[in-house]
Amino acid sequence: MDILLIAGLWLDGSAWDDVVPALKELGHRPVPLTLPGQGDGSTSATLDDQVAAVLAAIDSAPGKPLVVGHSAACTLAWLAADARPEQVAKVAMIGGFPTGDGRAYADFFEAENGVMPFPGWGPFEGPDSADLDEEARRAFASGAIPVPEEVSKGVVRLTDERRFDVPAVLVCPEFTPAQAKEWIAAGDVPELAQAKHLEYVDIDSGHWPMFTRPVELARLLSMAATSA
Numbered sequence: 001m002d003i004l005l006i007a008g009l010w011l012d013g014s015a016w017d018d019v020v021p022a023l024k025e026l027g028h029r030p031v032p033l034t035l036p037g038q039g040d041g042s043t044s045a046t047l048d049d050q051v052a053a054v055l056a057a058i059d060s061a062p063g064k065p066l067v068v069g070h071s072a073a074c075t076l077a078w079l080a081a082d083a084r085p086e087q088v089a090k091v092a093m094i095g096g097f098p099t100g101d102g103r104a105y106a107d108f109f110e111a112e113n114g115v116m117p118f119p120g121w122g123p124f125e126g127p128d129s130a131d132l133d134e135e136a137r138r139a140f141a142s143g144a145i146p147v148p149e150e151v152s153k154g155v156v157r158l159t160d161e162r163r164f165d166v167p168a169v170l171v172c173p174e175f176t177p178a179q180a181k182e183w184i185a186a187g188d189v190p191e192l193a194q195a196k197h198l199e200y201v202d203i204d205s206g207h208w209p210m211f212t213r214p215v216e217l218a219r220l221l222s223m224a225a226t227s228a
Contacts, residue, residue, distance in 0.1 A: 001228070002065035003023060006035070008072045009118075011070075012038050013032035013034040015070075018210065018215075026219070031065075037150075038050075039145055044148060058080060064087055065088065069094070070208075072108075075096075089167070095207050102156065105153070124207065164195050169224045171217070
């Protein structure tokens with residue numbers, strides 16, 4: 001099965017470099033995406049541009065792919081299910097939750113000169129980054145790609161309720177499945193509260209398992225693809 005891999009903020013397709021070979025060994029065709037404004041040299045990309053890039057990858061897939069979103073890009077994966085409910089086999093969300101209709105995509109930090117730069121490790125101290133050593137932190141920070149402001153502040157538009165019929169799996173890294181279920185039950189994630197086919201899987205890692213647990217992450221994504 002084709003597995004489309006969408007990394008979160010400040011990352012490009014190379015974030016999946018250690019996951020891709022493991023997925024190939026498991027018999028899948030991984031397709032890591034480099035989004036407009038996050039690796040192609042553009043600083044003027046919009047959220048619509050990123051959505052269009054994901055949809056183009058779905059449209060060019062030979063069959064129904066598993067669409068994987070990490071962190072903020074969980075919303076991109078969910079937008080794909082909204083726009084192509086009949087063409088997406090399943091959505092996998094790693095360490096994040098889909099933003100609801102009418103809300104800003106990922107307006108988490110201050111923008112500077114039209115982009116939202118990586119804010120440093122302060123906001124991510126604790127479980128998010130506990131499994132990243134100093135070398136990994138330096139490599140991440142030095143390679144972080146500032147996110148265009150028109151992406152981070154772009155407004156999410158969800159229009160097709162058939163997205164709730166698309167099977168989904170939530171991969172839980174720095175939080176547990178039990179915590180995720182509590183948040184959803186409390187109304188904190190209304191999109192997933194309406195999902196009709198939602199699974200939860202745990203992975204013992206921080207927020208970036210593609211760097212610290214790539215083989216295990218590949219195994220979990222392979223299982224999600226197989227069950228789809």
